[in-house]
Amino acid sequence: MDITDFYDTFFEEAEELLSDMERHLLDLDVDDPDPELLNAIFRAAHSIKGGAGTFGFVVLQETTHILENLLDHTRRGELTLRRDIVDTFLEAKDMLHEQMDAYRNGAEPDPVAFERICNTLKQLALDELGKSMGEPTEQAAATPEPEAAASDADSGKSPAAEAGDGGDVLRVSLLDVGEKDRQLLVEELGQLGTIVSQQGDAKRYEVDLTASVSAEDIEAVMCFIVEPEQLAIERVARPAAKAAEVQAPAQSEPADQAAAKPVEEQPVAKPATAGSGASTDKPAKAAENKAAAAKNKASESSSIRVPVDKVDQIINLVGELIITQAMLDQTASEIDGVTHSSLHNGLNLLQRNARDLQEAVMSIRMMPMDYVFSRFPRLVRDLAAKLGKDIELVTEGKSTELDKSLIERIIDPLTHLVRNSLDHGIEMPDAREAAGKPRGGKLTLSAQHQGGNILIEVIDDGAGLSRKKILAKAESNGIAVSDSMSDDDVWQLIFAPGFSTADQVSDVSGRGVGMDVVKRNIQAMGGHVEIMSREGHGTTTRIVLPLTLAILDGMSIKVGEEVFILPLGAVLESLQPSRDELYSMAGDDLLLKVRDEYLPVIALHHVLDVADARTDITESIVVIVQGEGRRYALVVDDLVGQQQVVVKNLETNYRKVPGISAATILGDGSVALILDIADLHRLSRRKSTPRSAVTNTPIQEVIPS
Numbered sequence: 025m026d027i028t029d030f031y032d033t034f035f036e037e038a039e040e041l042l043s044d045m046e047r048h049l050l051d052l053d054v055d056d057p058d059p060e061l062l063n064a065i066f067r068a069a070h071s072i073k074g075g076a077g078t079f080g081f082v083v084l085q086e087t088t089h090i091l092e093n094l095l096d097h098t099r100r101g102e103l104t105l106r107r108d109i110v111d112t113f114l115e116a117k118d119m120l121h122e123q124m125d126a127y128r129n130g131a132e133p134d135p136v137a138f139e140r141i142c143n144t145l146k147q148l149a150l151d152e153l154g155k156s157m158g159e160p161t162e163q164a165a166a167t168p169e170p171e172a173a174a175s176d177a178d179s180g181k182s183p184a185a186e187a188g189d190g191g192d193v194l195r196v197s198l199l200d201v202g203e204k205d206r207q208l209l210v211e212e213l214g215q216l217g218t219i220v221s222q223q224g225d226a227k228r229y230e231v232d233l234t235a236s237v238s239a240e241d242i243e244a245v246m247c248f249i250v251e252p253e254q255l256a257i258e259r260v261a262r263p264a265a266k267a268a269e270v271q272a273p274a275q276s277e278p279a280d281q282a283a284a285k286p287v288e289e290q291p292v293a294k295p296a297t298a299g300s301g302a303s304t305d306k307p308a309k310a311a312e313n314k315a316a317a318a319k320n321k322a323s324e325s326s327s328i329r330v331p332v333d334k335v336d337q338i339i340n341l342v343g344e345l346i347i348t349q350a351m352l353d354q355t356a357s358e359i360d361g362v363t364h365s366s367l368h369n370g371l372n373l374l375q376r377n378a379r380d381l382q383e384a385v386m387s388i389r390m391m392p393m394d395y396v397f398s399r400f401p402r403l404v405r406d407l408a409a410k411l412g413k414d415i416e417l418v419t420e421g422k423s424t425e426l427d428k429s430l431i432e433r434i435i436d437p438l439t440h441l442v443r444n445s446l447d448h449g450i451e452m453p454d455a456r457e458a459a460g461k462p463r464g465g466k467l468t469l470s471a472q473h474q475g476g477n478i479l480i481e482v483i484d485d486g487a488g489l490s491r492k493k494i495l496a497k498a499e500s501n502g503i504a505v506s507d508s509m510s511d512d513d514v515w516q517l518i519f520a521p522g523f524s525t526a527d528q529v530s531d532v533s534g535r536g537v538g539m540d541v542v543k544r545n546i547q548a549m550g551g552h553v554e555i556m557s558r559e560g561h562g563t564t565t566r567i568v569l570p571l572t573l574a575i576l577d578g579m580s581i582k583v584g585e586e587v588f589i590l591p592l593g594a595v596l597e598s599l600q601p602s603r604d605e606l607y608s609m610a611g612d613d614l615l616l617k618v619r620d621e622y623l624p625v626i627a628l629h630h631v632l633d634v635a636d637a638r639t640d641i642t643e644s645i646v647v648i649v650q651g652e653g654r655r656y657a658l659v660v661d662d663l664v665g666q667q668q669v670v671v672k673n674l675e676t677n678y679r680k681v682p683g684i685s686a687a688t689i690l691g692d693g694s695v696a697l698i699l700d701i702a703d704l705h706r707l708s709r710r711k712s713t714p715r716s717a718v719t720n721t722p723i724q725e726v727i728p729s
Contacts (some may be wrong), residue, residue, distance in 0.1 A: 094145060097149075112145070119141040122137065387425075389428045390427060433549055488561055570591070573672065587696045602648050627641075682701065684698065
């Protein structure tokens with residue numbers, strides 16, 4: 025068996041453990057730390073160390089070993105937590121992540137960084153515990169403390185044997201485990217305690233050992249090699265005679281072998297103290313731990329790991345199925361429904377099943393927003409400390425789901441928005457107090473579904489945007505502005521390239537790069553950004569995204585002989601305009617008045633050069649659409665109907681086409697282009713649609729107020 029086949033599994037599980045470790049460290053109350061959180065952090069480090077040792081990742085194993093020892097002292101109450109100590113643990117977690125990335129890419133971790141973090145952790149141990157942790161190697165870690173060595177020499181017992189004098193042992197049963205894996209497991213158990221006896225066969229192999237670690241700790245290490253259901257751990261009574269037999273081999277063990285066992289790997293049992301977080305209600309605590317372990321096992325056994333490319337393949341096949349079903353529907357529409365009623369009934373059933381299948385498959389790609397939001401507590405904590413601000417982070421809608429391809433691309437734009445809110449938005453504590461606000465600021469990240477979209481908001485209770493300052497900065501940058509601009513238009517100015525109102529440039533923000541990239545990236549995902557702000561009361565930045573980019577509900581429209589698809593989420597209404605609702609502005613620009621709102625008219629046949637289309641707007645249909653937070657009047661010939669379409673990337677298969685976001689295959693096998701509303705408007709402005717393109721009769725030239 026090639027052990028490298030399991031690298032990916034180790035890296036995935038180690039990533040999850042590091043994420044859990046960071047989350048638990050951030051949740052710790054340094055004044056009154058939760059023992060369960062401390063135990064969970066320790067178990068995460070111990071599990072990573074065990075897996076790293078199994079796969080031969082020496083640097084990762086040694087770094088985790090030193091961190092694990094400090095965490096063990098912390099959970100025993102021997103090391104008192106402070107904020108700076110938690111910061112050191114977080115720094116160590118970051119280093120573990122870098123080392124793991126190096127091994128994942130087939131390289132060795134940076135030795136300088138490794139030495140630096142090891143020295144930092146050892147210095148912390150020296151300062152806080154008053155003793156050396158030794159070098160980060162097996163040989164150095166094997167050196168016992170002088171007093172402990174002398175005590176052991178006098179008594180003739182090893183530390184592990186001392187720990188095993190209690191009379192009870194843990195029996196670890198390995199069920200249906202192969203010989204090679206069994207050897208690895210037994211070796212690891214020997215590192216966790218003293219093996220009393222071992223016996224059995226391939227079907228059930230029992231190992232009795234004395235150890236001060238819990239059954240949960242043992243299971244966390246073992247699960248890197250076998251599944252949870254292949255383990256059974258129970259506490260059994262050990263006869264007094266058996267206890268005496270254990271000490272004999274310990275006494276006769278060669279000195280060099282005894283020295284080769286790390287002292288930290290042979291913990292000495294200590295009485296529980298109030299400071300160690302031990303519970304006086306042991307039966308209740310044991311029952312609670314057992315229930316939690318059962319819940320974890322149930323959740324693990326009810327899920328499987330599937331590569332993303334396999335899910336993508338299934339989604340593509342479902343897309344092809346939907347296209348085939350549309351073709352059958354179109355063919356069946358030409359057949360008499362009375363004579364072939366059974367065929368039509370079968371096709372209707374196929375349509376329902378295909379849609380249910382599509383929704384079920386798409387849900388596999390959906391991930392909760394907690395995947396994104398969980399990255400920000402650390403960012404807010406570190407950046408707030410750097411800026412000298414006290415900021416509370418609130419997250420809402422963490423269970424809201426979004427397509428995996430979008431959820432990974434939204435992380436960078438959100439990170440930039442959060443950094444902007446922390447640096448520019450929320451004021452310094454003294455300034456907030458002077459303005460009658462609490463000294464501590466509040467930053468809220470929220471996510472919710474709205475129709476076929478997801479709304480993600482970054483809300484701060486800071487100073488808000490200054491309209492006057494933005495207009496002045498825009499004017500100095502050569503951007504055409506006027507005092508009559510609406511607030512929404514003014515706020516959109518901050519997305520201009522090179523635009524920044526920061527008084528001074530810092531390493532956090534203020535260089536005028538980033539917001540334009542945020543907008544561009546979100547538009548590339550089929551979404552748009554909206555900003556709402558009140559000066560002195562805070563700012564809300566809203567990102568609107570489609571739930572998925574694979575399949576969408578669209579409206580088919582016809583221009584000339586061409587069929588196009590409008591995303592249904594962008595369509596607001598459709599109407600047939602009259603001539604008195606049309607207004608000319610600034611020469612050839614045409615506006616359509618809809619309920620006291622003047623909308624730019626986009627003649628689709630002119631913008632996309634479609635032949636044989638209607639040229640009189642009063643004989644055409646206008647579809648009111650929305651893109652990038654603005655509304656437009658799109659002139660088309662006919663509305664064909666609503667249908668579900670499979671999105672095909674046009675750039676991958678052809679090239680980028682202005683005004684077009686993607687393509688799809690219709691039921692008759694022809695290709696239809698999916699329109700990009702915002703890009704259509706930009707294209708229309710560049711081509712300067714003449715009035716004659718949409719009306720042959722002069723209209724009133726009125727400049728709307």
